[in-house]
Amino acid sequence: MILAASIYFFAALAAAATLLMVFQRNPVKAALLMLTALLSTAGLYLAFNAQLLAVLQIILYAGAIMTLFIIALTVTPQAWRDRPSPGRARLVLGLAAAALILAELLKVSAGLRQLALSPGFAETGALALARELFGRFAFQFELLSLVILASIVGAVTLAAKKGG
């Protein structure tokens, strides 16, 4: 009972926050609304008993990516003045595209119900993930560390002052 209630609560909150974000003109308020949407999605995961996913959602999206957004907003003052006036044709086109995607999503989610997923796909949890990460996928995990290092070196190289 309380589980169902929290699922509906978080889902409604996420949807409402997203809608408000789309129609919000002030970039910082939009970012905070997006944060609300991300956090309520994390709550939704928690209600679905996917604790690990919920924590990752908070750390990665609500934490890292939101911080990036806010920093990007503070260092680009142009973003504050940039208020595109929505043309009517663009509005209609956008709404039409949104309606189309919504219809497709509804169709797909109806089809998802009778889909046979591979066994073991539903298992989540930190322990299972760690076992996979440091067992079966140890090689890929090590490779990823190299990917991250290479991107850091690349980013620093591109951002460094010329001739410095």
Place this chain on the structure above:
Amino acid sequence: MTDPAAAYAASALAGPLLLILAAFACLLLPLFFRPLRGSQGLIAFGAVLTALTFTRRAPSAEFALFSGALLLSPLSAYLWAFVLGVLALVITLSISRPAAPDENRGEYYFLLLTAGTGLMVLVAAGDLFTAFIALELLSLPVYALAGIRRSKPGLEAAYKYFMLGTFGSAMTVMGIAVLNALYPSLAFSTLKAGAAGPLALAGFLLVISGFAFKTALVPFHMWVPDAYEGAPTQISAFMGAALKAGGVIVLWRLFSLFDGGPVREIFWCLAAVTVVTANLAALAQNGLKRLLAYSSVAHAGYIAVAFFGGQRGFEAILYYLPVYAMATIGAFAVTLALEKDDKGPRIEDLAGLARSRPWLAFAMSSFMFSLAGVPPLAGFFAKFFAFTGAVNSGYTGLVVIAVIMSAVSMYYYLRVTVAMYMTPPPDPGAVVQPAGGDTTGPLGAAGLVVGLMAAGVILAGVFSRPLLALAAEAARWF
């Protein structure tokens, strides 16, 4: 695993490990030892050559390492030798004409060697997940390398390439997520065993689009001309010769999962559209680097045509990759020798080259003829094998399109040669360059690369049998 097998696996793995080690050496050592500054290129070159000796002839067997993440076989040995060869040539070009500012030389070789490692893992990957991570390890350094000069066109190229490349990667991840939900594992052998439902098909198409981005098949080629033009020419050569090979191998693995059906039809369309669009677009190009960029897209299309030849087609692809790499690296090396600014020479700038530097002009025309597919150069045999495989499998229509467009391509390759041999230099005084222009200066190591590649495209054509035999042996281990 028996002892000789373990010994082979250890020796084969030493190659990529050595590259990583050398990458760190290039990045860090010169910070601590002043005398080593400026010698990063030599460190990298030595490491690549040493790694090449570790990639020795593989025993006729396939070893699956790291729970099937890496498949070591004669096929991987062949491709690794190819990758290391390309790396060695690109490093030679970078030593002769530094692509990066002096203070970034360590980072330059670090990024180049990590990209090479990524490519080696990519071509030997046994499952889609590893292939994706390897693809990122290949792409991320190349994005940075494209803009390493931090000039305006360079940064623009890097940015465009990064944006579109990330889009492609995102599609791949989406596809992999879908496939992961449907199949017990992402190994290529497992994917083959399962029957593909509509959702799996959607996943496969997403993954294929992602890799088509890297291979630069139309309509996923938008980044190519700008990236090739804005990137340092050495990196353009690497992108043309090596990046494409990685995408092609994974696309072939995905393609061969299907015996027919929509995926084949989509590949048919991709190949046809690529061959037609790229060749027509190349006709209008004036910049040499842009011309080579469109030519690289067109050659991706010819390789896609070869997919339809089945096992023979794969042999043709394995022959095609080094032959194309030789011609394209050679052409970029000539471009490098002639370039004066970031954008590279235009075709008119080649006017009178036959008189001022006959050997360079001769080499350049052999690259152009090889790319166009004129016998007896290697490019002709590559196209011949690629197309006969597809014809034998009954895809005559596709091959007809490819051959017609290949004839069209003759026009723009010939334009380069005509400019070199038949157009007089615009101003006789301009040939003997005054101070500042280095077009008549000694070529150094870049000249060595040009000479080697010219010999390569001629010899691999006249004596195509040894390379073809190697390719055929490697192809059996797919």
